Amino acid sequence: MINIVDLLLLAFSALRERRLRAALTILGIAIGPAAMVAIIGTTEGYTDTIVNQLQALGQNTVVIFPAKDYKLSNNDVNKIKKLSYVNDITPFYQSRGQFRKPDGTSMMVTIYALDLNLLNKIVVGSKLAEGGIPPQSLYTNCVVGNDVVISKGIKYYDVGEAITVYIPTMKGDKLVISSVSFRIAGILAPYGTVFPVNPDASIFLPLQAGKSLLNIKDYSGIFIIAKSAEVVDALVNELKSMYGDNVEIVSLKEIAKTVTNIINILNNLLFTVSSISFAVAFTGIMSTMFTSVVERTREIGILKALGYSSRDVLMLFLYESIVMTLIGVIIGIASGVVGAHFIAYRPLRIAGSWTVVSEPKITYLLILRALGNSLMVGVVGGLLPAWKASKMVPVEALRYE
Amino acid sequence: MSDEVIRLVNVSKVYVSAGGVQTWALRNINLLIRRGEMISIMGPSGHGKSTLLYVIGTLERPTSGKVFIDNVDTTLLNDEELSKLRNSKIGFVFQQYNLINRMTVEENIELPLIKLGIPRSKRKELVRDALLKVGGELSWLNKRPVQLSGGQQQRVAIARALVANPPIILCDEPTGALDSKSSEVVLNILKKLNNLGHTVVIVTHDPNVASIARRLILIRDGSIIGEKFI
Numbered sequence: 001m002i003n004i005v006d007l008l009l010l011a012f013s014a015l016r017e018r019r020l021r022a023a024l025t026i027l028g029i030a031i032g033p034a035a036m037v038a039i040i041g042t043t044e045g046y047t048d049t050i051v052n053q054l055q056a057l058g059q060n061t062v063v064i065f066p067a068k069d070y071k072l073s074n075n076d077v078n079k080i081k082k083l084s085y086v087n088d089i090t091p092f093y094q095s096r097g098q099f100r101k102p103d104g105t106s107m108m109v110t111i112y113a114l115d116l117n118l119l120n121k122i123v124v125g126s127k128l129a130e131g132g133i134p135p136q137s138l139y140t141n142c143v144v145g146n147d148v149v150i151s152k153g154i155k156y157y158d159v160g161e162a163i164t165v166y167i168p169t170m171k172g173d174k175l176v177i178s179s180v181s182f183r184i185a186g187i188l189a190p191y192g193t194v195f196p197v198n199p200d201a202s203i204f205l206p207l208q209a210g211k212s213l214l215n216i217k218d219y220s221g222i223f224i225i226a227k228s229a230e231v232v233d234a235l236v237n238e239l240k241s242m243y244g245d246n247v248e249i250v251s252l253k254e255i256a257k258t259v260t261n262i263i264n265i266l267n268n269l270l271f272t273v274s275s276i277s278f279a280v281a282f283t284g285i286m287s288t289m290f291t292s293v294v295e296r297t298r299e300i301g302i303l304k305a306l307g308y309s310s311r312d313v314l315m316l317f318l319y320e321s322i323v324m325t326l327i328g329v330i331i332g333i334a335s336g337v338v339g340a341h342f343i344a345y346r347p348l349r350i351a352g353s354w355t356v357v358s359e360p361k362i363t364y365l366l367i368l369r370a371l372g373n374s375l376m377v378g379v380v381g382g383l384l385p386a387w388k389a390s391k392m393v394p395v396e397a398l399r400y401e
Numbered sequence: 402m403s404d405e406v407i408r409l410v411n412v413s414k415v416y417v418s419a420g421g422v423q424t425w426a427l428r429n430i431n432l433l434i435r436r437g438e439m440i441s442i443m444g445p446s447g448h449g450k451s452t453l454l455y456v457i458g459t460l461e462r463p464t465s466g467k468v469f470i471d472n473v474d475t476t477l478l479n480d481e482e483l484s485k486l487r488n489s490k491i492g493f494v495f496q497q498y499n500l501i502n503r504m505t506v507e508e509n510i511e512l513p514l515i516k517l518g519i520p521r522s523k524r525k526e527l528v529r530d531a532l533l534k535v536g537g538e539l540s541w542l543n544k545r546p547v548q549l550s551g552g553q554q555q556r557v558a559i560a561r562a563l564v565a566n567p568p569i570i571l572c573d574e575p576t577g578a579l580d581s582k583s584s585e586v587v588l589n590i591l592k593k594l595n596n597l598g599h600t601v602v603i604v605t606h607d608p609n610v611a612s613i614a615r616r617l618i619l620i621r622d623g624s625i626i627g628e629k630f631i
Contacts, residue, residue, distance in 0.1 A: 006515045017503040302499045305460055306513045306561070307488020309481045394460040398499065 002312055011319040014292070021288055022324055028284035029328025029378065030335060033370035035274040037336025040369075041360040042343045043270060047263040049358035053192070054256040058124035059229035060087070062236060063250045065221040070246040072219040079242070080224060085235040087227045090115035090122075093210025094220035097165035097180070097203075099148065102156045109148060109165060111203045113210030114223065116143060122223050123191065123199045131159035131186035139209035141185035145200040149187055159184050165203065169215055180213050229253055278377050281328070285321050285381030293317065293389045300389050301397030314390035321382025322375070329374040336370065337362055405472065406568060406600050407434035407457055412466035414452055414623070426452040427623045430466070434602065436568065439595040441611035442604045444620035450604040451573055453620065457602065458491050458571045459483045470569070488516050492562030492599075494591075496574035498554040500546040506532070506557050507542040513565040531564040532557070535590050552583025559590055563599065570594060572603045576610055588613050 015022040064080075066072045072091065081089050092114035100106045116133045120126050134141030149157040157163060164181045182203065191199040210216050224239075226232045232253045239249050293300070300313055308316075340360035347357045414427040426449045434440060444450050455461040456468060459475050468475045470490055475483060492513075493499075500509045510528045519527070529539060535556040546554050555575065562570055572591065576584035592613060595601045605611050612631060619627040 001518055002515055003518065010515075013504060013508070298499070299501050302501060303512070304484070305458070305487065305493045305495075305499070307484050307486075307491075307516045307565075309484035311481065312484070312516065395455050398460075398495070 002308075002315070007315055007319045008323065010316055011323045014296075014316075014320055015323060018292065021291070025284050025288040026324050026328040026331065029281045029325055029374060030332035032274065032278040032281050032377065033329050033332030033374050034335040034339060035277050036271070036370045036373070037333050037362060037366060038339030038343060038360075039270045039274055040267060040366055041336065041340035041362045042358075043263065043267055044361040044363070044366070045340070045344055045358040047260065047267070048361055050259055050263070051256055054252055054259065056125055057197075057252050058121065058225075059253045059256070060226045060232060061122060061124075061252045062224045062226060062232060062239070063221050063252075064224065064239060064243070064247040065250070066218070067246055067248050070243075072222060072247070076219075077222060080222065080239070083235065083238055085226050085231040085238065086224055088118055088121060088225040089222060090118045090207065091219040091222045092207070093214055093216045095167055095214045095216065097167040099163065099165045101151050103151055103154070105151060107147065107201060109145075109201050109203050110198065111165065111167070111205065111214065113139075113205040113207050113214060113216075115207055116204060118223065118225065119143065119204055121225050123197065126191055126199055127189045128186045129189040131184065134185035134206060136206045136208060138183075138185070139206045139212055140181070140183055141206070142182040142209075143186040143188060143204040144184055145188050145198070145202045146190040147200040148203060149184070157184055157187075159187060163203075167214065178215075182213075275373070278373050281374070282377045282381045285324065285378055286385060288324075289317060289321050289382050289385035290388070292320070293385045296389075297392065297397050297400040300392050301394050301400065304392070304394035305398065310390040313392075314386045317386035317389045318379065318382050321378050321386070325374055325378025325382075328378075329371050332374065333367055333370055404435050405433055406436045406438075406470070407432070407602070408467075408469040408472075409433075409457070410467040410469070412456060412463045412468060414449075414456060414461065415464040425623050427456065427463070430456075430623075430625060432618065432625065434600060436600055437595070437598055438616060439592070439601040439614045440603070440616040440618060441614035442602065442618045442620055443606065443608065443611040446606055448621050449623035450606070450620055452623075454571050454573050454602065454604045457569075458493060459487055484516075488513055489565060490567050490569055492565070492567040492570045494555070494559050494562050494570065494572040494575045496577035498546065498551075498558040498578070500554055500558055500561075502546050505543050505545060506537075506549070509546065509557060510561045510564050512561065517565055527564055528560075531560040534563065534593075535560045536586065550583070551579050552586055555579060555583065555587050556590065559587070559594075563594060567599070569600045569602070572601065574605055574607075575603060576605075576607070584610070 077089060077091050080086060092112050095111045097109055097111055098106055099109045119133065133143060149155055160183065162181050162183050164179050166177050166179050168175055168177050182205065188199060226235045232251050236249055236251050303313060340362060344358055344360045409430050409432040412427055412430040416424045416426055430453060442450050442453060452461060456463050463476065470486060475486065478486065507528050510531055511524045514524045514527060532539065532541065537556050537560060541549060541553065541557065546557065549557065575591065576587050579587060588610065591601050591603065603610065603614060611617055615631055617629040617631060618625055
C-alpha cells in the first residue's frame with residue numbers, strides 16, 4: 001500500500017514536469033471558488049446590512065400614504081387610533097429641501113413634521129446627542145440628523161443656532177423656492193443610512209410646522225406603531241379592508257421580508273452563474289488529465305510492471321487532480337475574499353441617495369461550499385482519466401510510442 | 402523451499418484482432434525454471450519470445466494454461482494480488498530501459514520500494530546499495546536518466562529491477578539498444594546477479610547474448626522447438 005505522502009510527492013513530481021499546463025488548469029479551477037466567494041460573500045454582506053437596518057427601524061411600524069386623490073385627515077388618524085392593534089400613531093408632513101452648509105457644500109434633506117415624542121419609536125434606536133425634543137408648540141424648533149450639522153468631521157452648528165433650508169413648493173402652477181429657517185433644539189447621534197429613511201440627513205419638526213412652515217395642506221402619511229411585530233400582518237389586513245386602494249400601506253416587516261426574498265433569489269441566481277465557472281474548471285481538469293494520461297501511457301506500463309496495481313495508478317492520477325484542485329481552491333478562496341472586500345469597498349447606491357456600506361460576509365459555510373464544489377469538480381473531473389489510466393493493459397502501455 | 406520457481410503448463414496466448422482474426426502468439430508452452438537458474442529464450446523477432454516473458458512476468462494473462470510463480474497459480478490471482486506478486490518477486494529489465502525521464506535516478510530506482518511501503522530513510526539506503534551492486538556511481542542519483550549514457554541507463558534499470566530483491570529477474574533484449582562494450586558490462590551484471598541467487602530469464606534474438614546462460618530455450622511460431630544446456 002502506497003502511503004499518502006508518497007502519493008502526494010509523486011503527484012507533485014508529475015505536475016512539476018508540466019508546470020505551465022498545471023498552472024493554467026489551477027487558474028481555471030481558482031475562478032470558480034473566487035467568483036463564488038466574492039459574489040456570494042458580497043451579496044450576503046449587503047443582505048445582512050439591509051435586513052439589519054430594516055429590522056433596526058422597528059418591525060412594528062406601518063406607514064400609510066394617500067393614493068389616488070384620497071386625502072388623509074384627522075378623521076383617519078382617529079379611526080386608526082381606535083384599532084385594537086395600534087399602540088401609537090402620528091400623522092406627518094414630508095418635504096424635501098436643499099441645505100447649504102457654511103463650507104459651501106449643499107445637501108438634500110428630508111423634512112418631517114410629526115409628533116416628535118414618537119421619534120424614537122419611528123426611528124428605533126435613535127438617540128439625541130445634544131439638546132432635547134422641542135415642545136409641539138415651538139414649531140420652528142427642530143431636531144436634526146447628524147449629517148446636517150457635521151460635515152467631514154467639522155461641526156458647523158450647535159443647539160440654539162438657526163439653519164435655513166430651501167424648499168421647492170408649488171404656488172398655483174409655478175414652482176417657487178422658498179427659504180425656511182429653523183432653530184436647532186436637538187441633534188441626533190449618528191444613525192446610519194436606513195431604508196426607507198435617512199435620519200442622518202433629515203430634519204424633524206413638530207407636527208404643526210407642516211402646515212405653518214412647510215405650507216403643506218394635507219398629511220403626507222401616517223406612522224402607525226403596532227402593539228407588537230406579530231400583529232403587524234393583522235393590522236395591515238385591517239387597514240386594507242378599511243381603505244382598499246385609497247392608501248398605500250408600507251410595513252417595514254413586509255419590506256424586510258420582500259427584500260430578503262429578492263436577495264435570496266438574487267443569491268441563487270449568482271450561485272448558478274458562479275457554478276458555470278465550476279463547469280469550465282471541470283472540463284479543464286478533465287482535458288488536462290486525459291492529455292496527461294495519453295502522454296504518460298508508457299509510464300503507466302512501467303509502473304504496472306514494477307508492481308503498481310490498477311488501484312495505485314488510479315490513485316496516482318486522482319491525487320494529481322486533487323492536488324491541482326486544492327491549490328486552485330486556496331488561490332480561488334483567497335482571491336475571492338480579496339475580491340469581496342474590493343467590491344464592498346465602494347458603497348452600493350440604491351434609489352439615488354440611499355447607499356449601503358457593508359462588510360462582505362465570508363462564512364465558514366461559504367468557504368466549505370466553495371471547497372466542496374471545487375473538490376467535487378476535481379475528483380469527478382479527474383476520475384474518468386484516472387480510471388482510463390488504471391485500466392490500461394500493461395504490455396500495450398509499455399509498447400506505446 | 403521448493404526448487405521450482407517458474408512453471409508454465411500448456412500455456413497458450415491468442416490475440417484476436419478487431420476483425421476477429423486470431424493470432425497465436427504462444428502454443429501449449431510447458432516450461433519449468435528452477436530457483437537460481439539463468440536461462441535464455443531465443444528466437445526470431447515476432448515469434449513470441451517477449452509474449453512468453455510477459456506471461457511469465459504476469460503482465461499478460463494466458464488465453465489458456467497455468468502459470469505458477471513460487472508454486473502460486475497466477476491465473477487465479479486478481480489485479481491487486483498480481484501486482485503484489487510482481488512487486489515482490491519479479492524485476493523487469495527492458496530493451497529501452499523504460500526509465501521515467503522526469504524523475505531522477507534515485508526516484509526511478511525507489512519506485513518498487515514505494516509500492517512496498519518501505520520508509521523513506523530505508524529506501525535511500527536500498528537505492529544506493531542497488532546502484533552500487535550494478536557498478537553505478539552515487540553521483541548519478543540526482544541526475545535525470547537522459548543525462549546518462551545508454552549503458553549507464555540500463556544499469557540504473559537493472560538496479561531498479563533488483564532493489565526490492567526479487568528472486569526472479571526478467572530481461573527483454575537487455576542489450577538490444579547498447580554498443581558491444583556496454584552490452585558486455587550489462588551481461589556481466591546479470592551473471593553476477595545470477596551468482597547472487599537471482600533466477601535470471603533473458604529473452605534475446607542475439608546468440609552471443611543467449612550464450613551467457615547455461616540453459617537455452619529456442620522458440621519459433623510461439624512454440625518451444627528446442628532446449629540446450631551449455
